[in-house]
Amino acid sequence: MRNENEFGNHPHRDEGVEKETTSRREFLAKAGLMAGGVGLLSLTYGLTWAVEPQNCAFPRSSTAPVSFQPDRNLAVRTRKSASTLTATEVQRLKAAYTALRRLSSTRPNDSRGWLRQANAHCWYCGGGLNGRAGEEIHGGWWFLPWHRCYLYFHERILGNLIGDPTLTLPYWDWDRAAGRTIPAAYTNPNTAANPLFDANRGRTPTATLPTSIVGSQVMAQVLAAPTSPLFMGSDASSPNSQGGRLENGPHGAVHIWTGTSFQSPQQGQDMGILSTAAQDPVFFAHHANIDRLWDVWLQSSNTHQNPTDSAWLTHRWTFYDERGRRTSISVADVVDAENSLRYRYDDVAPKAMAMDEREAESRVTLGPNAITKTIPVPDELHAKIMKGKAADEPAREYVLHIEDVHFPQHRSAIVHVFGNLPRDEKTAALSSDRYLGYFAIVPRTTKDTNRKAMHRHIVLQVSERIRDLLKASKELSVTLAPVTAEGKPSPSKMAIGKLYLAED
Ligand code: C2O
Numbered sequence: 001m002r003n004e005n006e007f008g009n010h011p012h013r014d015e016g017v018e019k020e021t022t023s024r025r026e027f028l029a030k031a032g033l034m035a036g037g038v039g040l041l042s043l044t045y046g047l048t049w050a051v052e053p054q055n056c057a058f059p060r061s062s063t064a065p066v067s068f069q070p071d072r073n074l075a076v077r078t079r080k081s082a083s084t085l086t087a088t089e090v091q092r093l094k095a096a097y098t099a100l101r102r103l104s105s106t107r108p109n110d111s112r113g114w115l116r117q118a119n120a121h122c123w124y125c126g127g128g129l130n131g132r133a134g135e136e137i138h139g140g141w142w143f144l145p146w147h148r149c150y151l152y153f154h155e156r157i158l159g160n161l162i163g164d165p166t167l168t169l170p171y172w173d174w175d176r177a178a179g180r181t182i183p184a185a186y187t188n189p190n191t192a193a194n195p196l197f198d199a200n201r202g203r204t205p206t207a208t209l210p211t212s213i214v215g216s217q218v219m220a221q222v223l224a225a226p227t228s229p230l231f232m233g234s235d236a237s238s239p240n241s242q243g244g245r246l247e248n249g250p251h252g253a254v255h256i257w258t259g260t261s262f263q264s265p266q267q268g269q270d271m272g273i274l275s276t277a278a279q280d281p282v283f284f285a286h287h288a289n290i291d292r293l294w295d296v297w298l299q300s301s302n303t304h305q306n307p308t309d310s311a312w313l314t315h316r317w318t319f320y321d322e323r324g325r326r327t328s329i330s331v332a333d334v335v336d337a338e339n340s341l342r343y344r345y346d347d348v349a350p351k352a353m354a355m356d357e358r359e360a361e362s363r364v365t366l367g368p369n370a371i372t373k374t375i376p377v378p379d380e381l382h383a384k385i386m387k388g389k390a391a392d393e394p395a396r397e398y399v400l401h402i403e404d405v406h407f408p409q410h411r412s413a414i415v416h417v418f419g420n421l422p423r424d425e426k427t428a429a430l431s432s433d434r435y436l437g438y439f440a441i442v443p444r445t446t447k448d449t450n451r452k453a454m455h456r457h458i459v460l461q462v463s464e465r466i467r468d469l470l471k472a473s474k475e476l477s478v479t480l481a482p483v484t485a486e487g488k489p490s491p492s493k494m495a496i497g498k499l500y501l502a503e504d
Contacts, residue, residue: 056122082170082183099161121278126444140236160322171288216353252440300350367489397504404497433465
């Protein structure tokens with residue numbers, strides 16, 4: 001397997017760089033300059049409409065990348081919750097994003113600029129509208145380390161642009177009751193005068209994330225994922241690779257919620273579509289929380305371990321560092337973030353969170369597009385379930401696999417999953433012991449053209465209660481209820497490739 005993946009793991013290795021500079025046009029469109037007569041907007045941000053990039057490739061470069069070296073002289077910096085930033089820290093962050101956006105307009109081919117960085121994310125998650133893309137880093141075990149690298153370089157670039165190497169990205173702690181709105185710095189003011197603002201959000205500053213997607217119950221389920229494949233995704237080189245609970249759950253749902261308003265289907269962008277998500281500065285606060293939850297998961301049990309496979313540890317990507325140097329960095333370089341990347345989080349203690357009443361009551365309406373399918377439990381598996389585990393055996397996990405989930409027109413949805421619901425139920429409680437969890441599908445693009453079908457493979461653990469029910473029957477009926485980010489039945493029809501039960 002090739003390890004250098006900036007332009008690779010892709011049949012057309014040399015297609016990762018631009019044939020000509022097309023990004024200037026995209027930048028101008030994004031900045032609103034192509035609408036004629038609105039040139040005065042050039043120094044404001046976000047008074048724009050969504051422009052999905054045509055081409056996400058990196059600028060051409062002939063220099064070989066340097067290898068990442070940890071800077072041990074750099075003092076360890078602490079990433080704080082966005083809700084605890086001081087006024088000075090908010091000002092500093094805004095100054096840095098102002099400089100980042102300015103770099104994008106003054107030097108559009110500088111890989112450190114705002115749009116160039118956003119397009120690097122696009123490149124690694126399906127590519128631009130021209131269909132050209134790099135290695136897919138979503139839907140498997142590259143997800144956490146790739147985004148860790150990406151945030152690290154983003155943070156160092158921001159610090160460098162304002163000459164302050166102590167700058168850190170804040171995290172959006174939507175997993176706590178106090179963090180359920182978009183963090184205030186990003187919405188105050190909620191206009192283009194704020195460099196942290198993004199016009200392509202589907203939410204007002206006071207809108208709150210539903211507990212059904214980020215509440216304590218959901219978070220407890222996510223953080224209880226017992227193995228690294230279930231938590232952070234499995235070997236991405238396998239054709240059957242699956243995304244982890246963190247990625248397919250709250251990660252995706254917060255993207256969809258932030259970017260999308262189902263009243264207006266055009267508003268999938270920016271956060272609601274992977275190819276534009278990183279154009280919204282709140283992307284980085286969202287992902288800082290994902291990155292922090294990786295630490296929380298590791299802290300919360302000594303059986304929670306990162307993969308030890310060398311295929312994972314030696315895998316490399318190329319980024320641009322704060323000085324604009326192409327830099328090759330491996331997964332092994334970033335697993336110990338404090339030591340090598342010189343940052344830590346102010347709080348990674350796993351917390352027992354109390355479920356609030358509202359949350360205990362939340363129910364989903366199954367709606368006309370819900371699907372119930374009955375699947376057989378294979379004999380061998382059934383025998384194991386019947387037998388239970390001997391005292392000296394490790395616990396077995398049984399997992400429901402859901403493969404190739406599709407929605408038309410690249411619409412997103414959040415899908416709640418139940419096992420063996422009583423027949424003819426119209427609603428189901430998320431606190432019920434028949435609830436297996438949910439997954440969220442973040443589309444790559446708004447258009448259905450020029451793309452390979454998106455392969456998404458979801459796994460959810462089978463609860464103890466369902467395991468007990470399976471003792472009496474050799475069938476599992478699985479109900480999938482797609483909802484919008486607001487929790488209403490989704491208007492989009494969903495198709496499922498394959499459903500089966502297996503041992504983890
Ligand atoms: Cu790379 Cu949150 O997506």
